[in-house]
Amino acid sequence: MTKPILIVGGGPAGLAAAHSLATFGQACILVEKEDRLGGAPILEGYAKLVPSGEWAKDAIGGMVDRAANHELVDVRTGTTVSSFSGEVGNFTAGLSNGDSLDVSAAILCTGFTHFDSANKPEWGFGTFPDVVTTSQVEQMISSGQGVRCPSDGRKPQRVAILLCVGSRDRQIGREWCSKICCTVSANMAMEIREELPDCHVYIYYMDIRTFGLYETKYYWKSQEEFKVKYIKARIAEVTSDGEKLIVKGEDTLVKRPITIPFDMVVHAIGMDPNVDNKDLSAVFGVDLEPHGYIGKANSYSATGLTNRTGVFVAGAATGPETIDDSIAQAKAAAMAALEQRQLAARLVS
Amino acid sequence: MPIHEKSLIRPENLEVHEHLEIEGVDVSGHWSTFIGSRVVADYNEAMEEEIAALPGGEYIHRCWQCGSCTNSCTVNALNPDFNPRYWIYLIRMGMESELLRDKDIIWQCVSCHKCTHVCPRDVVPEGVMKATSHWLELKGHTPKSHSMIFDEVFSEQVFETGKIEDGRVIKRFFKRTGQALAQPWMVDMVKGMLRNLPLGLLTRMGLATLVAPRTKDWGDARAAIEEYVAEREEHNRKALGLDELIQSARTEI
Structure with missing residues (x-):
């Protein structure tokens, strides 16, 4: 033996x-x-x-x-x-x-260890209760509670998912692509739209990497069937006007700054060592x-x-x-x- | 401001005051130049749904902004401002004021369908251009185009009689668009017809213009068509919130 x-x-x-x-x-x-x-x-x-x-x-x-x-x-x-x-x-x-x-x-x-969003303070995590991570939204869904704004429990009408939080970011020493967040976010966007059909979901991206066969099942499907919107913009800052979260950045396709109100902002957190x-x-x-x-x-x-x-x-x-x-x-x-x-x-x- | 961004400043966003005094300081002339904000402050989520509700716009939500439509576009080759990719984006994100800047060229799509064949996502950009032109007219942003008036004159006659009589279509079209009927090319064409066409055919054409014959038992077909048209118009009115628009305009007046 x-x-x-x-x-x-x-x-x-x-x-x-x-x-x-x-x-x-x-x-x-x-x-x-x-x-x-x-x-x-x-x-x-x-x-x-x-x-x-x-x-x-x-x-x-x-x-x-x-x-x-x-x-x-x-x-x-x-x-x-x-x-x-x-x-x-x-x-x-x-x-x-x-x-x-x-x-x-x-x-x-x-x-691995999930990236701690507190390391990107400009994106509002820890400052505003309605800024959450993909893990938190996973928990909202898996617990059966549903996707709700943590501040007051209301159903969000507009959700922004920010990709590459803790990935592809030399500022905080994380040069890698965490590989799964694009696909997970596209899937999550569809889950949100399924539960809350009146809620609009926007995904802010630098590049979309729903690699291989995930392209059809997540990237295409989220747009074609669930009307999820993808905006090429790396967000500069998440703030609040007292009522809503304000997402600031540059919409690179129209070369214009944006300051858009949202009910909930989700950080697609990456995978740290x-x-x-x-x-x-x-x-x-x-x-x-x-x-x-x-x-x-x-x-x-x-x-x-x-x-x-x-x-x-x-x-x-x-x-x-x-x-x-x-x-x-x-x-x-x-x-x-x-x-x-x-x-x-x-x-x- | 860095020099490379100067191209982003639009003339209409520049505000210069010939005479301006701020807290006792004279800042007349170019010293007082202000640049209006370019910031997009919100998305109008209704806009994509409105255009998607019109025929041709159904697949706009598939677009991922690759730019194949604009690259293949016949009109873009002549006028770089004609950019279907860009308009589709503005519609999807609901940047209405930005779209309206181009309202007078969107209708110029020649429907060559190169974009339709090249689009990797089957957005059918040609249809989106058509729906967008239609949307601009229905919302009152652009006057009714001649091609739309022609379509109306043409279909009205079909609905009425079940037949098309070219002479009457042309007469009505010119009348409704405020154009003289006796245009030189028209006079030449009629002269040529009188000279070259057999007398029997000319007589029949003349009679048809005068008495407007109908297709036999056209009534039922006409009723069905009119019902369908009314349904479509009702659908469009609802999708675009036109009744509310008219109501609010009335209240304003």
Whole structure:
């Protein structure tokens, strides 16, 4: 019997890796720092997922049950890894609760941290209660409460979604595209229009990156069926006239400044590197890439390798990633770990 | 103000006072130049829906501003101010005053449909131009165009008789547009007809002009057409809020 494989992080990637390994008879230990599994989709209270349209609590909830109920998966919630030593096939992991684990490999599925809009004070978050984030609107939808202005609970008649909040912004040291916000925002705009048909939704963008097949399902559909309006303008400032929020910027297509009143402004917040990445880097001896995500080795021979043999990485820990791709990467990393196990077994024999 | 933005200042937004004194200081002449604000202060959300309600405007909401229509446009090649892409944007965002600046050229669309074939989103910009011209007329921003008057004269006659008699159409059209019937080209054409057409045909044409024959049993068809036209007009009036517009104009007077 080989030693178990350590999986760090219980989001979509971690759950997928655990399930794959267990299916192939490989015991694993899933360590999650929060007190429950599911990662961002569950902890942040996402509503319907892109592109399946399934509710997050059903889709990811199903993944949680499948992994957590497997006899070969040992789940440790509310726990972090504080030390990790040894070499491939023979690691020792020290946990925050004092436990010590002998493991053969580790897969880091530590995900991301949502951008904190307070870091863009000019866009009004934290100053005006009706300036919210995409996560908050997800929660309004998933809780069944519906999209309402937090200040007084009224139904908004006009909503602005600002894209690239915490993405593609050198001013605040975030040069990356967070990849999913355009699609999530187009989807959210349609959800708002569906719930509140009299509410007009405007999306302020620099570029629209509803990549691949999301083009039809989100970008086109939001315009053709839901009459969502897209305005090419990077907003300069969100203020208030005492009654409404005032969105100021330049409409670049008419070369004119705009100061438009809105009931609600939504920040499409991007994906930051996990705030714990520096600690993870130190504990696991893995390098971070220049943006602060966990660095990936090239993927032509095996996927999900880091600079340290026996330590793999998958999902949004490596950079902004979709749920689907996080799951795929986790399965690939699980496969890479199994390949390594096989190779080691052959060498021994 | 940076020099590159000077092109954005419109002459009508410049305000110069020959004589002006502010708090005892004489600032007459160009010292007192003010530049009116260009800021767009709100979106008129009704505008897109109004134009979309008129025939041809149905697909305006699909536009993503690629500019293919303007690039392919026959009229734009002659007049760079003729910019369908730009107008579609103004309509979608409800920038009415901006659109009205171009009200006297929008009708110049020649319906070549190059834009229709090139548009990646099936917006049918030609239809939008048609709907927009129609909207400008219905809202009273532009006078009825000659082509609209011609359409009316033509269809009125079809509705009345079920037939078209060219002579009467032309007569009515010239009368309604205040043009003389005896235009030199018209005189030449009639002379040529008298010289070259067989006597029998001329007699029949002359009679038709005088007695205005009707299609047999036209009454039912006429009633159906008139009902449809009335329905359409009612729909347009409602979509554009014309009754309210007329009402408010009356109250003002």
